[in-house]
Amino acid sequence: MTDVRIGVIGLGNMGTPHAKNLINNEVPGAVLTAVCDARAERLDWARQELGGDVALYENMEALINSGQVDAVIIATPHYYHPDMAMQAFAEGLHVLVEKPAGVYTKQVRLMNDAAAKSGKVFGMMFNQRTNPLYVKLKDLIASGELGEVRRTNWIITNWYRAQSYYDSGGWRATWAGEGGGVLINQAPHQLDLWQWTTGLMPKRVRAFCYFGKHRNIEVEDEVTAYVEYDNGGTGVFITTTGEAPGTNRFEVAGERGKIVVEDDKLTFWRLRVPEPEFNRTYQGGFGQPECWKCEVPVRGTATQHVGIMRDWVNAISQGTPLLASGEEGIHGLTLSNAMLLSSWTDSWVDLPLDEDLFYQLLQERISKSSTAKEADEYRKLDLSGTH
Amino acid sequence: MTDVRIGVIGLGNMGTPHAKNLINNEVPGAVLTAVCDARAERLDWARQELGGDVALYENMEALINSGQVDAVIIATPHYYHPDMAMQAFAEGLHVLVEKPAGVYTKQVRLMNDAAAKSGKVFGMMFNQRTNPLYVKLKDLIASGELGEVRRTNWIITNWYRAQSYYDSGGWRATWAGEGGGVLINQAPHQLDLWQWTTGLMPKRVRAFCYFGKHRNIEVEDEVTAYVEYDNGGTGVFITTTGEAPGTNRFEVAGERGKIVVEDDKLTFWRLRVPEPEFNRTYQGGFGQPECWKCEVPVRGTATQHVGIMRDWVNAISQGTPLLASGEEGIHGLTLSNAMLLSSWTDSWVDLPLDEDLFYQLLQERISKSSTAKEADEYRKLDLSGTH
Numbered sequence: 001m002t003d004v005r006i007g008v009i010g011l012g013n014m015g016t017p018h019a020k021n022l023i024n025n026e027v028p029g030a031v032l033t034a035v036c037d038a039r040a041e042r043l044d045w046a047r048q049e050l051g052g053d054v055a056l057y058e059n060m061e062a063l064i065n066s067g068q069v070d071a072v073i074i075a076t077p078h079y080y081h082p083d084m085a086m087q088a089f090a091e092g093l094h095v096l097v098e099k100p101a102g103v104y105t106k107q108v109r110l111m112n113d114a115a116a117k118s119g120k121v122f123g124m125m126f127n128q129r130t131n132p133l134y135v136k137l138k139d140l141i142a143s144g145e146l147g148e149v150r151r152t153n154w155i156i157t158n159w160y161r162a163q164s165y166y167d168s169g170g171w172r173a174t175w176a177g178e179g180g181g182v183l184i185n186q187a188p189h190q191l192d193l194w195q196w197t198t199g200l201m202p203k204r205v206r207a208f209c210y211f212g213k214h215r216n217i218e219v220e221d222e223v224t225a226y227v228e229y230d231n232g233g234t235g236v237f238i239t240t241t242g243e244a245p246g247t248n249r250f251e252v253a254g255e256r257g258k259i260v261v262e263d264d265k266l267t268f269w270r271l272r273v274p275e276p277e278f279n280r281t282y283q284g285g286f287g288q289p290e291c292w293k294c295e296v297p298v299r300g301t302a303t304q305h306v307g308i309m310r311d312w313v314n315a316i317s318q319g320t321p322l323l324a325s326g327e328e329g330i331h332g333l334t335l336s337n338a339m340l341l342s343s344w345t346d347s348w349v350d351l352p353l354d355e356d357l358f359y360q361l362l363q364e365r366i367s368k369s370s371t372a373k374e375a376d377e378y379r380k381l382d383l384s385g386t387h
Numbered sequence: 388m389t390d391v392r393i394g395v396i397g398l399g400n401m402g403t404p405h406a407k408n409l410i411n412n413e414v415p416g417a418v419l420t421a422v423c424d425a426r427a428e429r430l431d432w433a434r435q436e437l438g439g440d441v442a443l444y445e446n447m448e449a450l451i452n453s454g455q456v457d458a459v460i461i462a463t464p465h466y467y468h469p470d471m472a473m474q475a476f477a478e479g480l481h482v483l484v485e486k487p488a489g490v491y492t493k494q495v496r497l498m499n500d501a502a503a504k505s506g507k508v509f510g511m512m513f514n515q516r517t518n519p520l521y522v523k524l525k526d527l528i529a530s531g532e533l534g535e536v537r538r539t540n541w542i543i544t545n546w547y548r549a550q551s552y553y554d555s556g557g558w559r560a561t562w563a564g565e566g567g568g569v570l571i572n573q574a575p576h577q578l579d580l581w582q583w584t585t586g587l588m589p590k591r592v593r594a595f596c597y598f599g600k601h602r603n604i605e606v607e608d609e610v611t612a613y614v615e616y617d618n619g620g621t622g623v624f625i626t627t628t629g630e631a632p633g634t635n636r637f638e639v640a641g642e643r644g645k646i647v648v649e650d651d652k653l654t655f656w657r658l659r660v661p662e663p664e665f666n667r668t669y670q671g672g673f674g675q676p677e678c679w680k681c682e683v684p685v686r687g688t689a690t691q692h693v694g695i696m697r698d699w700v701n702a703i704s705q706g707t708p709l710l711a712s713g714e715e716g717i718h719g720l721t722l723s724n725a726m727l728l729s730s731w732t733d734s735w736v737d738l739p740l741d742e743d744l745f746y747q748l749l750q751e752r753i754s755k756s757s758t759a760k761e762a763d764e765y766r767k768l769d770l771s772g773t774h
Contacts, residue, residue, distance in 0.1 A: 151630065155540060157640070160675040162666045206593070208613055208621070215666075224613055224621060226595055234595070234611060236623060243538065243640050244665070245656045245678040253544070253630050269632045278631070279549045279602075288547040291632040 004094075004316050007034040007069035009060045009084060011042040014098050014125075015075030018305065023050055026306045030313045036063040060084055064091045071095065071121070071316060073309070077171065078103050078179055082111035085326075089118035096123040096312045100188045101329025103179030104362055105337050106355040108330045115326055122326030123312035128189040129196065129324050130307040132300040133261050137252070138197040140259060140268065140296070147255030147274055149198050152235035158246030159186035159239065166217050173217035176369035179362065181211075181219030183336040187239045190250075191332035194237060198252060201331060202227035202235065204350045207339035214242025218369060225339045237335075257291060268294040391481075391703050394421040394456035396447045396471060398429040401485050401512075402462030405692065410437055413693045417700040423450040447471055451478045458482065458508070458703060460696070464558065465490050465566055469498035472713075476505035483510040483699045487575045488716025490566030491749055492724050493742040495717045502713055509713030510699035515576040516583065516711050517694040519687040520648050524639070525584040527646060527655065527683070534642030534661055536585050539622035545633030546573035546626065553604050560604035563756035566749065568598075568606030570723040574626045577637075578719035579711075581624060585639060588718060589614035589622065591737045594726035601629025605756060612726045624722075644678060655681040 008019045015035070022032035035046050036057035043056045057063040064072065064087060071094035074084050082102040085095045095115070101124060102108040115122035128134065140146050159182060171177025178184055183191070195201050207225035214221045222240040229235065240246075249262040255276055258269045271278070271289040278289040303310070311323045334353065341358050342349040395406045402422070409419035422433050423444035430443045444450040451459060451474060458481035461471050469489040472482045482502070488511060489495040502509035515521065527533050546569060558564025565571055570578070582588050594612035601608045609627040616622065627633075636649040642663055645656045658665070658676040665676040690697070698710045721740065728745050729736040 151544070151625075151627075153542060153625065155638070157538070162669045162672070162674065164670045165672045168672045206595070208593070208615075210621075213619070222621070224623060226611055226613065228595075232600070234597075234609070236611060236625065238538075238540065238623065240538075242662075243645075244658055244662045244675045245645060247638065247640075247645065251542070251634065253634075258630075258632060258634065271631055275629075275631045282549045283551045285549070285552045285555045287549065288631045 003029055003031040004313050005033040005068060005070045006030050007036070007063045007066075007072045008032065009036055009063060009072050009074045010076035011035055011037040011039075011046060012075060015073070016045075018073050018075060018309065019046070019050060021306050021309065023054075027309045027313055029317050030309070033068045034063050034066060036060050060087065064088050064093060069093060071313075074098060077177070078184060082107040085111045085122070086114040089114045089120055089122075092118070092120065094121040094312075094316050095326065096125060096309065097326055097329065098125045099192070099329065099332075100184055100336070101326070101333050103184060104355065104359055105330055105334050105353070106359050108333055109355070112327045112330060121312060121315045121322070123308065123315065123322050124324045124326045124329040125305060125308050126189065126192050126196075126324040126329075127304040127308050128193055128302070130304055131302040132298045133264065133266050134193050134197050136266055136296060136298050137250075137259060137261055138199075141198055141252065141254070145268070145270075146252065146257060146259055148231060148233075149200060149229070149252055149254045150233045151251075151253040152194065152198060152200075152233070153249075153251040154190055154194055154235075154237050155247045155249045156187060156190045156237070156239045157243045158248045159241045160244045160246055161186070161215070161241040163215050166215055171371055173215070173219045173221075174369050174371045175218055175362065175365035176371040178219065179366075180336065180340065181217060181221050182239050182241045183209075183220060183223060183339060186241060187223075188332050188336065190239070191237070191335045192328070194235070194250075195331045195335065196328070200229045200231070200233065200235075202335070202338075202351055203230050204228050204348050205335070205338040205342050206348050207342040209340060209343035214240065218365070220340065220343070223339055225335075225342070266296045266298050268296050270294050390416055390418040391700050392420040392455060392457045393417050394423070394450045394453075394459045395419065396423050396450060396459050396461045397463035398422055398424040398426075398433060399462060402460065403432075405460050405462060405696065406433070406437060408693050408696065410441075414696045414700055416704050417696070420455045421450050421453060423447050447474065451475050451480060456480060458700075461485060464564070465571060469494045472498045472509070473501040476501045476507055476509075479505070479507065481508040481699075481703050482713065483512060483696065484713055484716065485512045486579070486716065486719075487571055487723070488713070488720050490571060491742070491746055492717055492721050492740070493746050495720055496742070499714045499717060508699060508702045508709070510695065510702065510709050511711045511713045511716040512692065512695050513576065513579050513583075513711035513716075514691040514695050515580055515689070517691055518689040519685045520651065520653050521580050521584050523653055523683060523685050524637075524646060524648055525586075528585055528639065528641070532655070532657075533639065533644060533646055535618060535620070536587060536616070536639055536641045537620045538638075538640040539581065539585060539587075539620070540636075540638040541577055541581055541623070542625045542634045542636045543574060543577045544625060544627045544630045545635045546628045547631045547633055548573070548602070548628040550602050553602055558758055560602070560606045560608075561756050561758045562605055562749065562752035563758040565606065566753075567723065567727065568604060568608050569626050569628045570596075570607060570610060570726060573628060574610075575719050575723065577626070578624070578722045579715070581622070581637075582718045582722065583715070587616045587618070587620065587622075589722070589725075589738055590617050591615050591735050592722070592725040592729050593735050594729040596727060596730035601627065605752070607727065607730070610726055612722075612729070653683045653685050655683050657681050
């Protein structure tokens, strides 16, 4: 079987290591054949670092039309993801998109439709799905060990970013440039894992976002969100880039006990008898189910971005199921959009959310953005997806 | 100096051990001289267990008019606390009230006014203020070690109660009988400590209470509350009686790091340089302040109810300041009332809260309560306080 020929679109903070990993043969069955970037200095870098066998392009159209690639990895700014993915699908290419899937779900829904129609392999760079802690958590919930989930609580506040980080690029943390803050840039991993591990999406969301609270930025840098699930359970998600040292603690309470993932450890407080059964039969007034604190072994290491690339390439060449299907990128983005919308409207947001309203309120912010000059370009891109 | 002569009003779950502790000389400088309870079987118990020197009364009026007491401990159902305290102050007695201070702040405000006018020593049975963990936390915050508080998060879900607990008394977990659920019965300690340790009361509250979600009861058995403080900080408070094994984890993030109280331990993640200073000077983009994980020694043991009684008796006989002043009972109750009001109105509640609205909505619930027969009695008591 011949190697899958891969093009990397965008040689920024993420595309650069992806290209290098491919060149270093970290992904068996795959070969880097082309890269593109609009910036001459990034192509200079590619010329020197990637070797003569890799074709260099200034724009994605040239790359996807080159006949040199079977598949592309899209690592451009967030707003471009859906449109570029759709162009690639239209050319019959497989696609792996960096997170987030896009900036608003309306745009991402079009991408998902295009992916489905194309029949190509569509992956999302949710590298934290390779973390054995979350794989184990998902297993314990899906297998029924924890029982029905009743309450989730994720405090993910260790995404510290100083002002100098935000000042490092004019597009950073702007509505026109990134389309959001901590929810769109840092926390998409946890927003994905929150629903992926539990198998639960909220039915409604009430969130409290603060914009430029800790830093001189336009977008949200602190969020507390409250959600209700269809099964009657509830959840809280807290994130910020303004806190040091911050916390990363994910607690899931279920009918059979409680699981906490923190400090690279998974602990399961397991009830000997499920709580509902205890409650039905216990007659003693005060008293509670016997509980065992179980240190659950978690084996393996997180293969991260390389792991996701390998998984995607295997899916292309061998038809194996994806660990992180591209279509699933919309779930975390839905949570993110709903949290912003709830704050903007100071009210509950029912899911599925009002995507037109979100789009409209986002456009209002883009038009007033400090990088609003770029907004025309973004808007043009956005609309191109609606054709 | 002669002993302070104490009467215990109500020989239920709390008054009974308080009386025994006094008889067992656990409180130096105090002597139990009288008790009252409307139930003959409780007076029979008192006759057998408390010895012949303790006068027995069927009602509080007889006790407080007996001339046999200088001070009373009120351990009756919640609704009675303010009215009984006011009667005792009117008789020139010192008062120690079991938590909660009352059921609604309007009632408690009258009690506080009466206490202030009386000049007597007014204590509240916040026995968890004697826990050295929270004393230390308060110290670290008040002394500036943690810096300005930015975020609080208390998950206090280990108040498990089975249905058999609620079934053990018809008045339990009813609007007429208790005036609330987990917020009024179990969590008042944490609602008090939340504001006592941080020195922060919210400026507004948005809460999500569920009524009879986990148990067959009228009142709230699960609460998630979000608050905003005057200083720009935010907080989350989560409690339920429906979860096992539950969690008791209090996290406070500040400008100089983070403190977590959990598992009878206080841990301080201390930043070498305060975060705002780091942020002002750091130029490296990614990167964060150096942080030391400090295991802070916490000495002493929680003296609990006996400790509060000793403290109150010392305040009476020696004029020492109270660890838990009765007037401060209104703070936690304000939080509790605001959380219910926010849920009932499905909206923000600004503090100071609309006490008349809370009272009105509570009365509506009392009138429909399964123990509504008792409601007339409660209403009569409530109104007596307005004279």
